[in-house]
Amino acid sequence: MDEEALGFDDFSVEMQDFTVEKQGKFDRIWKATEGGSLHQHPLIHGGTVFFGSLNHCVYAMDAVTGLERWRFRTNGMILSSSPVYHEGMIYIGSYDHCLYALEASTGRLVWKFEARDRIFSTPYVGAGGAVYFGSADHMVYSLDAMTGGLNWKFRTSDKVTATPTEHEGKVYFGSFDQNFYCVGARDGRLVWKFPTNGEIHLLNPVTVHDGAVFFGSFDNNLYALESDTGKEIWRLRMGQYGNYMSPILHEGMLYQSSRDNTLHAITLQGEEVWRIARGELICIPLIQDGRIYVGCEDYNMYCLDMKGKELWKFPTQGMTYKKPVVAGGRLYFTSWDCNLYAMDLKTGSLLWKFRTEGSPAYFPPPNENFTLRVKVKGGELDEKAGRKKKYDTGEKDEEGGGGFYKSRITYGGSSKYREKGGYGSGGEDDF
Numbered sequence: 001m002d003e004e005a006l007g008f009d010d011f012s013v014e015m016q017d018f019t020v021e022k023q024g025k026f027d028r029i030w031k032a033t034e035g036g037s038l039h040q041h042p043l044i045h046g047g048t049v050f051f052g053s054l055n056h057c058v059y060a061m062d063a064v065t066g067l068e069r070w071r072f073r074t075n076g077m078i079l080s081s082s083p084v085y086h087e088g089m090i091y092i093g094s095y096d097h098c099l100y101a102l103e104a105s106t107g108r109l110v111w112k113f114e115a116r117d118r119i120f121s122t123p124y125v126g127a128g129g130a131v132y133f134g135s136a137d138h139m140v141y142s143l144d145a146m147t148g149g150l151n152w153k154f155r156t157s158d159k160v161t162a163t164p165t166e167h168e169g170k171v172y173f174g175s176f177d178q179n180f181y182c183v184g185a186r187d188g189r190l191v192w193k194f195p196t197n198g199e200i201h202l203l204n205p206v207t208v209h210d211g212a213v214f215f216g217s218f219d220n221n222l223y224a225l226e227s228d229t230g231k232e233i234w235r236l237r238m239g240q241y242g243n244y245m246s247p248i249l250h251e252g253m254l255y256q257s258s259r260d261n262t263l264h265a266i267t268l269q270g271e272e273v274w275r276i277a278r279g280e281l282i283c284i285p286l287i288q289d290g291r292i293y294v295g296c297e298d299y300n301m302y303c304l305d306m307k308g309k310e311l312w313k314f315p316t317q318g319m320t321y322k323k324p325v326v327a328g329g330r331l332y333f334t335s336w337d338c339n340l341y342a343m344d345l346k347t348g349s350l351l352w353k354f355r356t357e358g359s360p361a362y363f364p365p366p367n368e369n370f371t372l373r374v375k376v377k378g379g380e381l382d383e384k385a386g387r388k389k390k391y392d393t394g395e396k397d398e399e400g401g402g403g404f405y406k407s408r409i410t411y412g413g414s415s416k417y418r419e420k421g422g423y424g425s426g427g428e429d430d431f
Helices: 008-019
Strands: 020-021 043-045 048-052 057-062 068-073 084-086 091-092 098-103 109-114 130-134 140-145 150-155 165-167 170-175 179-184 190-195 207-209 210-214 221-226 232-237 247-251 252-256 262-267 271-279 285-289 291-295 300-306 310-315 324-325 328-336 339-344 350-355 371-374 409-413
Touching: 043 084, 043 324, 048 339, 057 091, 098 130, 098 371, 130 165, 130 170, 140 170, 170 210, 207 247, 210 252, 247 285, 285 324
Parallel strands: none
Antiparallel strands: 020 371, 043 048, 048 057, 057 068, 084 091, 091 098, 098 109, 109 409, 130 140, 140 150, 165 170, 170 179, 179 190, 207 210, 210 221, 221 232, 247 252, 252 262, 262 271, 285 291, 291 300, 300 310, 324 328, 328 339, 339 350
16 A cells, blocks of 8 residues: 555654654643533443533433433533443542442432542443542542442552553553553552553553553553563554553554544554544544544544545534444534534434533643744744744644532542563552
8 A cells, every 4th residue: 555545644754853842741631611511422321322511510311312311410520531331320520529420310319439639530340340430639449339438549649530441350540640550459459560751641441452451651652561460562652742542442453543633553563554644633433333433623523444534524613532432323422512413323414412501611722731843954943033943832722612638428319662661569559
């Protein structure tokens, strides 16, 4: 195949003319303002669509008609902590520091657990009936999914926004302290940790397959580690603005979006097969029946074939950042424009949409923490002024549409780069 067909176009060459410097920690998610915007992976169960909003509410909608069944109001924004279903209950976290367990059929509060800081992390329910989540209080928590009782908590050295993932008796997660952790699912004791050189954000569950665990870091690498030992198998460098997700595994191939607006297809051995680039940040893909569905900060939802060729796109009025879901021949996804969309899977036509209360919130530009230096002969040049200058990559914000320590449980009703890796056995438990 020619390079153009695979997506290796001028983008690859142009990036060689720049150097990127990260300025401080990634903090975009803590600067969002309140509003009706949606930043969620919607959940489909029993003919109902569940999702949360920055207007503090959890919604349940009829998946066919789009009519509201119930809503539950928390005391803080729900930003990225997406709903998870387990045995009749919906679990979701809020910026009010609480993880909520709601009755799926009615929205009635069953219990809530209060951490010490905001919850961005999507919860994960393991095989043993524990629900795991991370918090900005530096902790990962394990709770009894039925009662909300604390099983254990594990302290890292910085915020945890990643979704913890349980696999074969171990729980895997990353932290803003730049380490990737493996702890015991039963007792929360450290098994191993692996250091990277950037925050580990991870908007989706960690990918564990055939003795390997795969994840991305803000040090621009995608990593493959031995799941039992933490020993590095390989790393693949991609982009210059960091990686914020775990790859999606489909039929022996990994699909990874990097924050330089590129979607990559990678073998399990760390070899890139193809890539596609867009003008804005490409988000977490869904792969279904030979098609790739992926949102983008250019306000579009895309349908691609398995080689990355665009089949159709659907425009919205806001970034379509989170992974869509499929059920009953329909594609469901959320947008920063305050709408949940239901589309015909084959044609890409709109079936219905539901708008939340509130206007689009403000969200900073994706790369505001990075500085771009343009390489030219003799220095770094400001094209217009003709003098050396330090460039900031923050673009004019068009995403938001303008304006734009105590824990307790409460019960209630109503470009390959490979090198040998390392891992450590230090760590800290906090019970």
